[in-house]
Amino acid sequence: MQLKNRKICEKEKVLQIESLLGQYGTELKRLSFLYVKDHTLAEDVLQEVFIACYQNLASFREESSYKTWLIRITINKCKDILKKWSFRHIFTRPIMEGELTSNNTPENQSVQKMEKDILAKSILQLPLKFREVIILFYYEELSVEEISSILQINKNTVKSRLKRSREKLKMLLQGWEEEWRS
Amino acid sequence: MEELKNLRKTLNQSLLKDIEVTNREKHRIVKNLKNRTVSRKYSKLKYGGALVATAFIFLILTISFLPTEELQPLSLIQEEFTYDPFVMPDGWDIVTVQEELKLIKHDLYNPENNEFDEIPLAYILEFGKKTEDNLFSAKEYRELLEKQNEDTYVWGSKIKYSHSYIGEKYGSLAINRLEYQGPLKETDIPDMEVMEFNGIKVYIGNFIGNEVYLWEKDNRFYSLYLQPAVFKRTDVDLIEILSGFISELP
Numbered sequence: 067m068q069l070k071n072r073k074i075c076e077k078e079k080v081l082q083i084e085s086l087l088g089q090y091g092t093e094l095k096r097l098s099f100l101y102v103k104d105h106t107l108a109e110d111v112l113q114e115v116f117i118a119c120y121q122n123l124a125s126f127r128e129e130s131s132y133k134t135w136l137i138r139i140t141i142n143k144c145k146d147i148l149k150k151w152s153f154r155h156i157f158t159r160p161i162m163e164g165e166l167t168s169n170n171t172p173e174n175q176s177v178q179k180m181e182k183d184i185l186a187k188s189i190l191q192l193p194l195k196f197r198e199v200i201i202l203f204y205y206e207e208l209s210v211e212e213i214s215s216i217l218q219i220n221k222n223t224v225k226s227r228l229k230r231s232r233e234k235l236k237m238l239l240q241g242w243e244e245e246w247r248s
Numbered sequence: 249m250e251e252l253k254n255l256r257k258t259l260n261q262s263l264l265k266d267i268e269v270t271n272r273e274k275h276r277i278v279k280n281l282k283n284r285t286v287s288r289k290y291s292k293l294k295y296g297g298a299l300v301a302t303a304f305i306f307l308i309l310t311i312s313f314l315p316t317e318e319l320q321p322l323s324l325i326q327e328e329f330t331y332d333p334f335v336m337p338d339g340w341d342i343v344t345v346q347e348e349l350k351l352i353k354h355d356l357y358n359p360e361n362n363e364f365d366e367i368p369l370a371y372i373l374e375f376g377k378k379t380e381d382n383l384f385s386a387k388e389y390r391e392l393l394e395k396q397n398e399d400t401y402v403w404g405s406k407i408k409y410s411h412s413y414i415g416e417k418y419g420s421l422a423i424n425r426l427e428y429q430g431p432l433k434e435t436d437i438p439d440m441e442v443m444e445f446n447g448i449k450v451y452i453g454n455f456i457g458n459e460v461y462l463w464e465k466d467n468r469f470y471s472l473y474l475q476p477a478v479f480k481r482t483d484v485d486l487i488e489i490l491s492g493f494i495s496e497l498p
Contacts, residue, residue, distance in 0.1 A: 084278055091269035091277075096260070099267055108267065113277050120281045179262070185251050186263035204255035232249050239251070 083120050090133060093206075094140045100201050101144035103190055111143045118143070130215070137206060138216045141198070148194065188238040196231035203228055321345045324408040325371050331423045332465055335492035336375060340418055344374035345409040370424040376413035383412040419458070419474040421493065426467045446496040463494060470494075 094115060098108040118139050126135060189200060202213045203224075210228075214221045251258070269277075321342040325331070336342075348371070349364035440453040440462075451462040461472040472493055 080278060080281065083281060084274070087269065087274050087277060091274060092267070095269055096264040096267050099264065100259075105267070109273070112269065112273075113280060116277050117281060181251075182258050182262040185255075186259055189255075189259070190263070200252070200255070204252045205259060207256060232252070235252075236249060 079120060079123055082123060083116055086119065086132060086136065087116060090136050094136055097137065097140055097201065097206065098144055100189070100205065101141065101194070101198070102147055107147060111140060111147065114143045115139050134208070134212060134216065137202075137208075141216060184239065184242045188235055188242060191238055192231060192234055196227060196234055199224060199227045200231045200235065319409065321373070321409045321411075326368060329368050329371065329423075329425075330466075331371070331468055332470075332495055334421070334495070337489050337492060339377060340375045341378040341411070341413070342373050342409070343376040343378060343411045343413040343417065344372075344407065344420075346372040346374075347406045347408050348372065349406065368425075370422055372420055372422045374417050374420045376417040377415065379412045379414055381412075416475055416477040418478050419472065421473075422471045424469040424471070426464060426469050445490055445494050448494055450490075450494065461490065461493075465494075 091112065095108050095112045098111040098115075099105065102108055102111065115136065119136065126132075130138075189197060192200065198217070199213060202208045202216065203210070208216070210221050210224045213224045217224070219227075322345075324345050324347075326347075348369045349366075350369040351362055352365050353361070353363035440451045443450050443452060445463075448463050448465055451460075453460045453462075458476070459474040459478075461470075461474070463470050470493070472490075474489070478489075
């Protein structure tokens with residue numbers, strides 16, 4: 067996909083977008099959800115990401131992979147939404163109670179499934195700055211260097227944030243375990 | 249942590265398993281790429297004239313009643329929307345009242361077609377010290393109107409009242425209907441602390457430089473944001489502020 071130094075015709079751009087959408091669409095939508103915790107908003111983010119991608123395709127420099135570039139756009143779009151004043155006031159609750167607990171009775175779930183749900187729920191409970199490094203490192207499987215570049219923070223900050231995130235996550239999981247036992 | 253080693257697989261099999269981009273969605277996204285790009289340019293031209301005309305009418309109306317305005321901001325809250333009465337610290341005024349409506353029909357690409365519930369989802373009040381007269385300049389009103397149009401289409405936000413103020417705003421209070429908010433258990437605000445105030449559990453944190461206080465009462469979720477400027481003033485007592493906003497349980 068050589069795009070540098072040449073004008074891309076509209077048809078080519080659309081084909082390119084279709085290809086990127088097929089390749090990364092689901093992944094980016096899932097990443098958006100992990101940030102905004104809302105299905106409709108995740109859909110909106112995805113559309114916005116591909117509009118931005120369409121508009122900036124010609125200026126994409128192959129210094130990073132398409133995946134990293136799209137992840138960066140997605141994170142920025144998600145943060146735009148999270149920063150929005152009315153969003154902060156109304157959606158400060160990040161909990162997806164119904165979505166995660168509707169079938170969470172022991173009768174309906176295996177222990178293994180329950181554990182998966184608890185882990186997912188705990189990750190969503192993490193404050194954004196901790197959640198995002200966990201998501202990028204363990205879910206997107208990006209390196210510390212890549213995360214540092216995407217979030218524009220120091221590599222050591224990424225490492226220390228990862229450490230604190232794991233600690234916080236551990237505490238949350240222990241809390242759930244105790245609740246489960248009781 | 250062992251659990252994290254397979255996080256991708258775990259999340260894809262649980263929380264994220266139903267989140268996929270269907271062919272229909274892909275088609276819609278691609279279809280809207282051009283429309284959105286073109287319509288943005290077009291809409292600027294198409295709606296530009298209408299916006300100027302609306303802004304002009306708005307300005308005339310606004311300016312005509314500004315000098316005699318004696319409006320009580322809280323009277324703009326719909327009667328059906330009950331909330332816990334509060335007392336602001338001395339010297340505080342309400343400078344903005346914003347109504348938030350629930351989006352019931354969402355048209356992302358033509359937000360002017362969005363439809364909203366009639367019953368407000370929330371009210372957001374901003375506090376500051378009012379100037380003697382409402383001194384918004386024409387430019388500020390125009391910007392306010394533009395912001396209102398944009399937010400009303402996209403978010404269902406309606407600015408019901410706005411008054412010029414001196415210096416910085418002191419903070420804001422959002423009163424949300426709990427049935428949309430969901431139970432308050434934790435938030436995205438890092439390192440929240442919990443304290444009991446007047447018998448009510450209050451979550452305290454810091455978000456983008458603001459002190460944040462969250463609590464629930466009588467089927468309402470309240471979020472109070474206080475600007476750092478408030479704390480720099482030596483005569484402002486936090487307990488006094490909170491006592492005014494978080495009344496005792498009956």
